[in-house]
Amino acid sequence: MFNLSKALVNNTALIWDVTKDPCSWKGVECTPGNSSITEISLSGVYLYSLDFLPLLCQIDSLVSLDLSNNHLTSIPDKFIIDCGGIGGLQLLNISRNMLGLGGTDLPTFHGFVGLKFLDLSFNSFSGNISLQFEGLVALKSLNLSSNNFSGLIPTNLGKAMALEELQLSKNSFEGGIPDQMIDYPNLTLVDLSVNRLSGPVPARIGDLSKLEVLILSTNSLSGKIPETLSSMKSLSRFAAHQNNFEGPIPSGLTRFIKNLDLSYNKLTGSIPSDMLSPPNLQTVDLSYNLLTGQIPSNISPSMVRLRLGSNSLNGTIPSATFGTLENLLFLELENNSLIGSVPPDLGSCRNLMLLNLAGNKLNGALPGQLGGLSQLQVLELQSNKLVGEIPFEITQLPKLSILNMSWNSLNGSIPSTISSLQGLTNLDLQGNNLSGSIPRTIANMDSLLELQLGGNQLSGVIPRMPVKLQIALNLSTNLLEGPIPKSLAQLIGLEVLDLSNNKLSGEIPNYLTQMTALTQLLLSNNQLSGLIPEFNPRLTFDAKGNKYLFNASTPNTSPRSAKKGKSVTAASVIGFAVGVVIGIAISYNFYKINFYVAVVKHYGITAAIRTCFW
Missing domain, CATH: 3.80.10.10 (Ribonuclease Inhibitor)
Known part of the structure; x- marks a missing residue:
């Protein structure tokens, strides 16, 4: 040593x-x-x-x-x-x-x-x-x-x-996965993920009676999911996402499994009715497949994460089931064809941290019971057919960081209590029918990095905004009026500012040229006027549709300059006329001068010099 x-x-x-x-x-x-x-x-x-x-x-x-x-x-x-x-x-x-x-x-x-x-x-x-x-x-x-x-x-x-x-x-x-691997009878863990494997999984895989974890993700494996996996009593985790598996999901696959991930494949057919119900089942990810049919109504009380997004599932969200899922943390059903209303029973999932129902055909009003999700951090309901007002209860979720209810048909005003969401970083309400003014309390949302309110019917002036806005401030396609406020100068980290398609007036403030983080500035189709400031050429700038705006290289067409132009034109005409008259007079007097000079030279009369300037 x-x-x-x-x-x-x-x-x-x-x-x-x-x-x-x-x-x-x-x-x-x-x-x-x-x-x-x-x-x-x-x-x-x-x-x-x-x-x-x-x-x-x-x-x-x-x-x-x-x-x-x-x-x-x-x-x-x-x-x-x-x-x-x-x-x-x-x-x-x-x-x-x-x-x-x-x-x-x-x-x-x-x-x-x-x-x-x-x-x-x-x-x-x-x-x-x-x-x-x-x-x-x-x-x-x-x-x-x-x-x-x-x-x-x-x-x-x-x-x-x-x-x-x-x-x-x-x-x-x-x-392929070699058959000889099955000859190791004591295998409990096999991880072959992130390689270039192809072909089917050997049916003999079911002979590995001690196998507990099988990870085949991110390869190019194909064929069907072996039915023999359903009889492996020791198998607790099976992950095979990002492959080319096809065909239906074998019945009984989750009989003993606790964690299953078959996302990003080409699986077809419906979800077996017994697939989500085994009492030990904790996580299921079937997202990004070609699955059809309805979501099974029986769901394991041990379920922690359920991901079924980006399929072609239809029918309604099973409501009564979710009232008993106290362990559920993540529910992701986005990008399907689900119909009906958002179940009020979802509000009973007290520990839910993420709820994603976006990209479906859900309708009706949002239930106030969602306000009971005290642990919720992400709520995504965009691209549905939801109507009614934004429930007050949603503005009271203490841990919410992302709220997206865009591209629905929500109406009414934005609740002033929205500022209670002090942890919110992303708020997206664009593409609805919201009206009224933007609440002044929005300035108190100190954590907000992105605010999307475009495509509504909001009116009034632009209020003071949260100073930490960074990703985007989108107020486009509304009915906002008045000048671009000086308070926006505080948004020194803002990258995208979209105020297009409103009724804003006045000049473009020079302080916008000093917001160095800006990558896009969209001011088109307003009623702005005056000289366009000189912006960094790397900035994407659009101010089309403001007919009274001009820059140094184009004529000034503002109302003031139009009146001034008329005066200048009139003065030019008058000046031309006066010039003609003066020219004639000068020519006449010049003739007279020449005449008297000739007389002086001939007669030597000095007095005549005074006479020519009378």
């Missing part, structure tokens, strides 16, 4: 006091009584030199060695030879280094007869895997995720077939 300490002193942030017992050193664990060293952790100590590695293998009592989160670039052959001879070594973690960088190959692990856990994840290994792990007879967990491996899924992973956990995610493996 003292030789190891000397080797480490120049290339690590770790300092070991050689005057003390090594069992007291940081990262070192020993047996009871400190008779021998069993564990060494050098994780995250900025190791980059390889010289010390063989020294570690001189500790023949070593059970666990953690070299993760350093800057190691390769594994020396001597390390493999020497450490491979430590029969008691069970755990080797060299994850989060730079192994393989520069093209160094994955070594073949000779020996290591007692090694159970090997973690080489988050490195830069590449190429195919063949027999490098075949000699690891005791191997139970292999993690090769987040490398650059390619070729087929490896199947020679220990002659004893003792493997329990196989993590190969975030590589470039291709081809």
